[in-house]
Amino acid sequence: MIVFATSDKGGTGRSVTVSNVAYRRALDGINVCYLDFDFGSPTAGAIFQLSDVARGVKKRPGTHTYLRGGASDPIQCDIWKQTNRAELDRPRGAGRLVLLPGDEGGGEFARLPGDAARCATLLANLDDEFDLCIVDLSAGRSYATELVLEALTDPALGQVGWRWLVFHRWTRQHIIAANGLVYGERGIIDGGKTIGLDGAALTNAIRFVRTAVVDPDSDQLSGLRAAQVAWLRRCNRELQELAGRHHLGRTNLLGSIPLDPVLQWREQLILDDDVYARQVANRATIEAFIALAGKLAEDARWERL
Numbered sequence: 001m002i003v004f005a006t007s008d009k010g011g012t013g014r015s016v017t018v019s020n021v022a023y024r025r026a027l028d029g030i031n032v033c034y035l036d037f038d039f040g041s042p043t044a045g046a047i048f049q050l051s052d053v054a055r056g057v058k059k060r061p062g063t064h065t066y067l068r069g070g071a072s073d074p075i076q077c078d079i080w081k082q083t084n085r086a087e088l089d090r091p092r093g094a095g096r097l098v099l100l101p102g103d104e105g106g107g108e109f110a111r112l113p114g115d116a117a118r119c120a121t122l123l124a125n126l127d128d129e130f131d132l133c134i135v136d137l138s139a140g141r142s143y144a145t146e147l148v149l150e151a152l153t154d155p156a157l158g159q160v161g162w163r164w165l166v167f168h169r170w171t172r173q174h175i176i177a178a179n180g181l182v183y184g185e186r187g188i189i190d191g192g193k194t195i196g197l198d199g200a201a202l203t204n205a206i207r208f209v210r211t212a213v214v215d216p217d218s219d220q221l222s223g224l225r226a227a228q229v230a231w232l233r234r235c236n237r238e239l240q241e242l243a244g245r246h247h248l249g250r251t252n253l254l255g256s257i258p259l260d261p262v263l264q265w266r267e268q269l270i271l272d273d274d275v276y277a278r279q280v281a282n283r284a285t286i287e288a289f290i291a292l293a294g295k296l297a298e299d300a301r302w303e304r305l
Contacts, residue, residue, distance in 0.1 A: 002123055002160060003296060004148055006137040006188075007167040008177035010041075013211035014167040016267040017257055017289070018134050019047045023269050024293040025132055026097040033076075033130040035100045035122075036063060037137050037144045042102025044136060047267050049085040050077055056104035064106035066122065067115045067147070074100050074122070087273060095131065111143065119147055120154035127160045132296070141186060149192050163302065164188070164206040165254065170213045170239055179246035182206055204302065207254035209292065214259050220282075254301060255292035260285040 007014040015038065026032045036044040042062065045053035056062055061071030079097040080090035090097075126133045137144040151157065166188075168178035182188050188206065193199040214221075216232040224232075243249045262270060262281040270289065274281040295301045 001131070001297070002127060002133045002135060002157075002162040003165060004135045004137060004145075004162065005165045005167065006142075006145055006181070007139045008174055008181045009168075010139045012139070012167040012169050012174065013257065013263065013267075014139070015044055015136050016047055016263060017167065017209065017211060017292070018136055018165070019044065020269055020286075020289040021293045021296070022097065022132075022134050024289050025296070026095045027091065028293070029093050029095045030131045031096040031129075033096075033098045033100065033126050033133045034079075035126070035133060035135045036102045037135050037148070038139075039064065039102060039106060039142075039144055040138050042104070042106060044099060045077070045101050047269065048079045048099060049083050049088070049268070050079065050099065050101075051084050052082070053077055053099070053101040053104075056102040056106060058104040062101050062103035062106065064103035067118055068112060069114060069118065076100055085269075087271060088269065098130070100126075111146075116147055116150040117154060117156075119151040120156045123148075123151060124156040124160060127157075140181065141191075145188065146191065149188070149197065150195055152192070153196050162205060163296070164202075165209055165296075166206060167209045167211055168248070170210045170256075172239065172242060175239065175242050175246055175248055178208065178248060183247060206252070207302070208248045208252050209254055210256040212259045213256045218258075254295050255288060257288045257292070258282065258284050 005014055005018045019034065022032045022034045034044060036042045038044070042056035043054065045056070057075060060075050063074050065071045066074040077099045079099055123133065135148060137148065152162065166178055166182055168174040180187060184190070189199055189202050192202045214232065216229055216236055221229060260282050262268070262274065270281045270286055272286065275283050275286055
């Protein structure tokens with residue numbers, strides 16, 4: 001299974017969320033590969049605390065070099081073995097957890113002949129090697145999104161299952177932007193149909209994830225005045241109605257990630273010890289990551305009502 005992760009804008013928490021989802025799936029014994037296709041900012045290594053590839057890889061071929069035809073394969077980093085985070089040990093029974101980093105300073109780049117075919121070959125090979133491949137794309141209507149859409153038309157991926165996660169913050173601007181990214185002119189669906197993908201199949205393969213969601217009834221907000229809580233509740237109702245009108249409502253929603261103080265200050269994996277031993281992160285956050293990780297594999301969650 002290949003999961004493409006994208007977002008309407010930068011700063012949605014897309015990368016840190018899918019990194020935590022990858023970690024949680026690996027804990028379940030699933031072999032997971034994470035591809036950094038955020039070409040403008042290949043910094044997934046920083047989330048996994050791999051100091052050698054925190055800003056992408058240098059002097060070795062990353063995803064940029066491979067896609068431009070400069071290497072037969074991009075390097076793979078074993079996160080369990082290479083992380084600088086001492087407490088991130090591979091538990092007994094955990095699956096593989098591997099990162100394919102981008103090139104340091106690689107940046108966005110123009111389309112080249114053969115890059116979509118190379119992308120398709122890479123994804124097909126990784127799908128054979130891993131149970132789950134998560135492809136973290138650049139935000140918006142990016143080159144990375146166009147690239148993988150074209151790759152999906154390649155016969156090499158004809159028998160490979162794929163799904164899309166579209167992330168957005170729980171604000172009016174992000175809801176409207178996420179709708180445009182998916183359903184708008186030159187959006188994901190329109191772009192896929194233009195190059196020959198089945199529009200209905202593509203639509204059915206897309207789900208949304210809300211991030212930095214504030215629960216107006218949370219105990220964390222107990223210090224707010226009554227008028228402030230009432231205002232937050234009204235805003236939340238308005239956002240729910242707006243999301244429904246823009247096709248980001250309950251039917252198309254796969255998960256919600258609550259606002260967490262740890263993720264506000266540092267984009268990192270949240271371990272169980274961060275919640276129960278160090279008590280710096282919230283239990284609701286890891287529960288949301290675990291739930292989202294499980295729903296990726298539940299076919300019923302991807303069937304239209």
